[in-house]
Each structure stands twice: as C-alpha cells, then as structure tokens.
Amino acid sequence: MANRLAAVIALIPVFWTLTQGADVTESEVSSLAGVSVKLTCAIGQGCPDVHSMRWYKNEERVFVLSPRANISRAENSLVSRAVLDFKKGASDAYLVIDKVELRDEGLYKCDITYIAITDRCNAVNYINFTTLVKPENITVYDGDVIIPEGKYDRVFTEDDDVTLTCIGGRGKPVPSVQWWKDGVLYNANTAIEERDESGVGTGTNRLKFQVTRADLNVKYECRVYHPALDNYISSSTQLEVNVRPNRLVLSGVEHHVVQGTTVLLKCEVFGARPPANVKWFNATMLLAPEQNSTRLNELPERRPLTKLIDNQTTFASYSNEGDGTY
Structure with a gap:
C-alpha cells in the first residue's frame, strides 16, 4: 500500500509561482486607440519550462496559457481581440491586442508559473498601459x-x-x-x-x-x-x-523773422499708424492746401509711419497776424 501511494505521489507534478524573492519587472506602454499593441512579459534566459502564464487587466483575467494542456485563450474584455506570442525557451512572451479600445487601459499583470523552482527568472511583470487619442486640429x-x-x-x-x-x-x-x-x-x-x-x-x-x-x-x-x-x-x-502719434517736432524758425519774407515751417509727426492727419492753422484759421506739401517717409510694412508737412508762408500775406501761432 505504501509503495502504491508513493507511486501516485511521484506522478503529481509540482509547479511554482514565485512572487516572494523572484524578480518583478515594471514598464510603461502607451498606444493610440484603433491600432495593435504588443505588451511584453519578460521571462529571462535559461529558465525552466513555463507551466502556465496568466494575464490580468486590473483584477480581470484576460488571457491564459498552458502549453502542456494546449491552452492559449483570450478571455473577458479581450475575447477575439488578443493572441499570445509565446515560444518555448524564449526570453520574452508578448500579449498582442488588436484594435485597441479606450477601455483597454489599465494595469496589466503577467503571472508566470514554472515547472521547477527558480529564483533566476521573472515571475511577475507589471505593465501600465495607457490608451491615447491624438488631437487632430x-x-x-x-x-x-x-x-x-x-x-x-x-x-x-x-x-x-x-x-x-x-x-x-x-x-x-x-x-x-x-x-x-x-x-x-x-x-x-x-x-x-x-x-x-x-x-x-x-x-x-x-x-x-x-x-x-x-x-x-x-x-x-x-x-x-x-x-x-x-x-x-x-x-x-x-x-x-x-496707434496714436507719440512725438511731434516743430522746426523752421529759431529766431525772429522779418515781415514780408518767406519762411519754411516743418511739422514732423512720429509713431502713428495709419499716418497722422496734420493740418496747419494760423491762430484759428486753417491755411490753404496749396500752402502745404506732404511727404510720408517709407518704413517697413505695418510699422508706425511719420507724416511730414512743410509749410511755406509769406508773412506779408498776413500782415496783421504775422506773429500768430501755427
């Protein structure tokens, strides 16, 4: 009886999922919605054969792999949209999600069980997966x-x-x-x-x-x-x-003038856009247009412009107001 029991026990395989003391990897992955994405589960080099691999999104199991039982199946929210790229002896496995949806975002966990005890290989992988939508305008x-x-x-x-x-x-x-x-x-x-x-x-x-x-x-x-x-x-x-003019300069007469002579008065207006509208007055009387000449200086487009008006006045024409204000 004891020999038969020992034989039965010997036929029961022992599998290990190392979460304490085993390496745990963490990574960040992002992808646009509507395209395919590949999430990596790092296994390691020279590891024992994988007995099973389980993928979770938050608390929901979304994929299960069991090579010995020939099971490779997407579940729950990833049914019909995910496959596992796994090869025996490979150092990595990949969960491939097709046509990523916004709801696929979450913390993914890849949990590996080996057929033998090991502390050299990864047992748990965490992937923080973020879905993106690109602004177009x-x-x-x-x-x-x-x-x-x-x-x-x-x-x-x-x-x-x-x-x-x-x-x-x-x-x-x-x-x-x-x-x-x-x-x-x-x-x-x-x-x-x-x-x-x-x-x-x-x-x-x-x-x-x-x-x-x-x-x-x-x-x-x-x-x-x-x-x-x-x-x-x-x-x-x-x-x-x-903009308003920011400076005005009046020139042409520095000292007194003699009645009957011709003088040139110049009014320079700076910084206005559009050009300032400059007029000459003798006291309160507007001077005739023919007594004025106007010139706009040329400055780069959209800069403030200066308007220059030269005024030639014969004081004999205004003998009674020759000392007026212009």
Whole structure:
C-alpha cells in the first residue's frame, strides 16, 4: 500500500509561482486607440519550462496559457481581440491586442508559473498601459469669430481689450494648450480642461490683454502639445493695430523773422499708424492746401509711419497776424 501511494505521489507534478524573492519587472506602454499593441512579459534566459502564464487587466483575467494542456485563450474584455506570442525557451512572451479600445487601459499583470523552482527568472511583470487619442486640429477665436491662420482682418486700436481663445482638438489625455508671443511662452493666460468619462477631452487656453504699441508686428501663436504628436501643432496670427502719434517736432524758425519774407515751417509727426492727419492753422484759421506739401517717409510694412508737412508762408500775406501761432 505504501509503495502504491508513493507511486501516485511521484506522478503529481509540482509547479511554482514565485512572487516572494523572484524578480518583478515594471514598464510603461502607451498606444493610440484603433491600432495593435504588443505588451511584453519578460521571462529571462535559461529558465525552466513555463507551466502556465496568466494575464490580468486590473483584477480581470484576460488571457491564459498552458502549453502542456494546449491552452492559449483570450478571455473577458479581450475575447477575439488578443493572441499570445509565446515560444518555448524564449526570453520574452508578448500579449498582442488588436484594435485597441479606450477601455483597454489599465494595469496589466503577467503571472508566470514554472515547472521547477527558480529564483533566476521573472515571475511577475507589471505593465501600465495607457490608451491615447491624438488631437487632430486647433481653433483660435476672437470672441465668437474664428481667426484664420496668418493675418487677421480685424483692425484693433491702441487700448482695445482683446480676448483670444485657443481650443485644442479632442484628445486623450487632454492636450496641453499654450500661448506664445514672438517665440516666448506667455504666462498671463487661463487654461481649462474638459473631459468625458473615457478621459477624452479638449484643452482651452484664453488670453486676455489690452492692445498697445508693443503689439505691432507681434506674432501670437497657440501651440498644442500631446504625447501622441511627434511635434506640437500650432496656429499663429498678427494683429492689425492702429496707434496714436507719440512725438511731434516743430522746426523752421529759431529766431525772429522779418515781415514780408518767406519762411519754411516743418511739422514732423512720429509713431502713428495709419499716418497722422496734420493740418496747419494760423491762430484759428486753417491755411490753404496749396500752402502745404506732404511727404510720408517709407518704413517697413505695418510699422508706425511719420507724416511730414512743410509749410511755406509769406508773412506779408498776413500782415496783421504775422506773429500768430501755427
């Protein structure tokens, strides 16, 4: 009887899943939704044969492998969408998930059981798997009006209040949206994130400021950053800004003048866009147009312009007001 019992015991194989003292590997993997992804279960070199391998997503078992029982089966949420790339003696096995869905995101665990005791091989692998949705577009608004890429047709005036709103397309995780001013990150803004239950959402960044002379020729650029993008996507614009003159220089007479002579008075107006409208008055009387000549200096496009008006006046024509104010 004892011999028969010993024989029965000898036929029962012993399998080991080493979670204490065995190597545990951890990794991070991300993938776009809708494509295939491969999750790696590291086994090791020179390990005993694998008796079984079980894959879990969070607490749910999603795949089971038993080479001796000829079982290789996807379960639960991965039924019909997953296969296991496993070869006897290989140092790695791969869980291949087809057509990744947003719900596939989670902490995956690969639990290995060997046919012999070993402390040289991995028993547990943890893979933190993140699903991604790539934002495809970017939209910039001035109030409720969409601003096209490049030059904006609306003309602003110095001291106008402006609100520029940039919205990054729907993505997972929510895209990061930033405003840049002439290549420098602009921090005076408000960022907002909105997402649904699946984690897909839009990023919004609202920029409020008062138009000044410093906004001439400035490029405002909205950038959208996302892990699924090789580089950021952006939309930029330059504002059309009208500004007041910031300097006036009057010249032509340094000392007294003699009645009946001709003098040249010059009025230079700087920094206006569009050019300032300059007129000459003798006291309260507007001088005739033929007594004025106008010249606009040439400056780069969209810079403030200067308007020069030369005035030639014969004081004999205004003998009673020759010392008036011009």
